Amino acid sequence: MTIGYIYSQSGTNDWKNKWILLCALTLIVGIYVSAALMSIGMIATALLLFTPGALPQIGSNLKSQPLYILLFGIFAFYLVSGLYSDNLHYWGERLQIKLPYLLLPLSFAAVSLSKKTLYTILYVLFTTVVVGAIWCLINFALHYDAIVESYLHAKVMPTPFNIGHIRFSLMSAFSALIGWVLYKDQFSFKWKGERYFLLAGGLFLVIFLHILSVRSGLLAFYGAAFVYLFLETLKNKNYKQLLFSILFLGMISGAMYFLSPTLRNKASYMNKDVSRFKDGKNVNNYSDGNRLLSWKLGWRIGNENPLIGAGIGDVLDEITHIYVTEYPEITENNRLIPHSQFVYIFAGCGWLGMLWFASACFYPYLDHRLRNTGLFMIFNTIIVTSFISESTLEIQLGVALHLFFLMLLLSYTNPDPAKE
Numbered sequence: 176m177t178i179g180y181i182y183s184q185s186g187t188n189d190w191k192n193k194w195i196l197l198c199a200l201t202l203i204v205g206i207y208v209s210a211a212l213m214s215i216g217m218i219a220t221a222l223l224l225f226t227p228g229a230l231p232q233i234g235s236n237l238k239s240q241p242l243y244i245l246l247f248g249i250f251a252f253y254l255v256s257g258l259y260s261d262n263l264h265y266w267g268e269r270l271q272i273k274l275p276y277l278l279l280p281l282s283f284a285a286v287s288l289s290k291k292t293l294y295t296i297l298y299v300l301f302t303t304v305v306v307g308a309i310w311c312l313i314n315f316a317l318h319y320d321a322i323v324e325s326y327l328h329a330k331v332m333p334t335p336f337n338i339g340h341i342r343f344s345l346m347s348a349f350s351a352l353i354g355w356v357l358y359k360d361q362f363s364f365k366w367k368g369e370r371y372f373l374l375a376g377g378l379f380l381v382i383f384l385h386i387l388s389v390r391s392g393l394l395a396f397y398g399a400a401f402v403y404l405f406l407e408t409l410k411n412k413n414y415k416q417l418l419f420s421i422l423f424l425g426m427i428s429g430a431m432y433f434l435s436p437t438l439r440n441k442a443s444y445m446n447k448d449v450s451r452f453k454d455g456k457n458v459n460n461y462s463d464g465n466r467l468l469s470w471k472l473g474w475r476i477g478n479e480n481p482l483i484g485a486g487i488g489d490v491l492d493e494i495t496h497i498y499v500t501e502y503p504e505i506t507e508n509n510r511l512i513p514h515s516q517f518v519y520i521f522a523g524c525g526w527l528g529m530l531w532f533a534s535a536c537f538y539p540y541l542d543h544r545l546r547n548t549g550l551f552m553i554f555n556t557i558i559v560t561s562f563i564s565e566s567t568l569e570i571q572l573g574v575a576l577h578l579f580f581l582m583l584l585l586s587y588t589n590p591d592p593a594k595e
Contacts, residue, residue: 186227188591191286194222195583199296202579203303206346206572207336213575217275220282228592229285236284236589242542243280243585245535246578249568250276252520252528253487260488269487272571275578283582287591293583294362297353297550298373304350305376307335307343308383315386326440329448329462331389342572344384344392345561349580351380352399352553385431388441391564395557400424402556403549410547457504465505466514466564472497473513477521477529484525493522512569516562519569536562544588551584 185191198219205212223229237243253266253273260266315322315332322332334343354377363369384392401421408417432438448463458464476485476493485493491512498510513519521529536559539545539552546552558567558577567573 185222186229188287188289191223191226192289192292195220195283195286195288195586196292196296199579199583200299202575203296203300206575207303207307207338210571213571217279217575217579221278223282223285226285232286232592233281233284235592237280240284240544240585240588242535242538242545243284245531245538246276246280246581248531249273249535252524252531256484256487256524256528258486259483260486262488262492264488265491266486266488269569272569272574275574279578279582283586284589286586287589288583288586290587293550293587294357294360295364296583298357298362298364300346301350301353301357301373301376304343304346305380307338308347308380308387310335311387312383323436323440326388326437327444329444329460331441332387332437334387338572340387340389341391341561341565342576344387344389345395345557345576347380347384347387348392348396348399349554349557351377351384351396352403353377353550354380356550356553381427382431385428385435385438388435388438390441390445391561394563395560397424397428398560399553399556403553406546406552407549459505459509465509465511468502468505469494469511469514470518473515473518473522476513477518477523477525480525482525483527484521484523487523490519490523512566514566515564516566516568519566545585548584548588551581551588554580554584 185194198216200216201219202213202216205214205216224233250270250273253270257263257266257270311332311334325331331340334340338346354373358370358373358377361370362373381396384396401424404417404420408414432442445463448458448461449467451461452458452464452467456464458468472494473490475497476490479485484490494512495510498505513522517529517533520532524532536555539555545555558581561567565573568577
């Protein structure tokens with residue numbers, strides 16, 4: 176087997192699918208145990224750029240699918256904001272985290288992902304999340320009283336490998352719906368009985384989300400489930416099924432409120448926390464109040480430079496200055512950057528950056544090809560809902576979850592040149 180033969184084979188879609196599968200499995204392992212593996216999984220996709228026929232395929236897909244360009248633009252706005260940022264060190268950190276937006280859209284535009292490859296990757300993710308959720312609940316049972324009490328004090332149960340409760344809740348929301356879609360499409364890795372594992376695992380994760388009781392995950396799940404059901408109804412014209420499904424989800428949420436003490440305690444704490452912010456009281460050490468205050472300050476920073484923002488490099492300095500001079504009661508560890516990706520980008524890049532970012536988020540709902548890909552719409556909705564209350568893309572794991580899996584699902588809609 177010569178190097179020339181290997182190179183020629185690397186241009187086939189079958190080889191590219193195998194490479195993406197390897198990269199994805201590396202990234203999934205990295206999510207749990209190593210930031211370095213996450214980076215390797217993302218960077219390794221660049222090999223696709225050097226395969227035979229890659230450039231014409233990339234050009235064709237970039238031309239036919241505007242979302243690739245919209246996602247690349249996120250990196251471009253962060254890059255340009257450095258021209259008017261004073262704190263270049265912080266700007267460099269932000270830009271480094273966003274480098275995948277320069278690389279991955281081009282890499283995934285070079286491949287047409289097969290259904291088997293996509294479903295295998297999602298099946299692996301689903302399985303790891305189910306195992307992680309089981310670990311969480313075993314730990315919950317062993318420390319039941321202490322964990323239930325902690326929900327009255329803005330704490331949540333530990334999540335596996337210190338992933339963070341918000342990210343794990345989003346992974347759980349996505350995986351719950353992965354279970355349903357793969358079950359409905361009769362996917363199995365080896366045995367037909369695995370379909371029932373997918374169905375049971377999906378229902379288990381829905382229950383787990385209500386016990387974990389992280390607002391981001393619950394909002395993401397219900398938002399994505401509604402979008403999926405609505406689009407399926409438009410496709411199949413089965414309005415009775417839509418009504419039944421909404422009633423079923425409503426029954427689950429109502430039942431879990433009464434059955435889950437963590438959910439009730441979380442709701443009680445949230446009501447007290449938000450009330451403090453509305454009444455203008457000190458919100459130091461109050462997570463929701465701190466988050467709402469960060470929105471207020473981020474919006475203020477953006478409005479001082481409404482067109483182009485303060486510069487991504489200066490967002491931290493600007494908000495810290497306001498905390499120190501106007502909110503000295505907020506201790507240093509509670510001074511948050513704007514805890515909304517939309518507000519964060521508005522503060523750093525103004526209306527130009529925020530409108531571009533919003534276009535990348537909401538364009539899929541206008542694209543017929545993407546609307547007909549249920550898993551893509553599920554994942555996009557989950558991520559967009561997280562952007563409302565979290566600066567998801569300001570950490571590596573958030574970028575990995577958003578961009579890598581979005582690109583997987585987007586490349587599934589790419590045409591295979593060999594079949595055209």
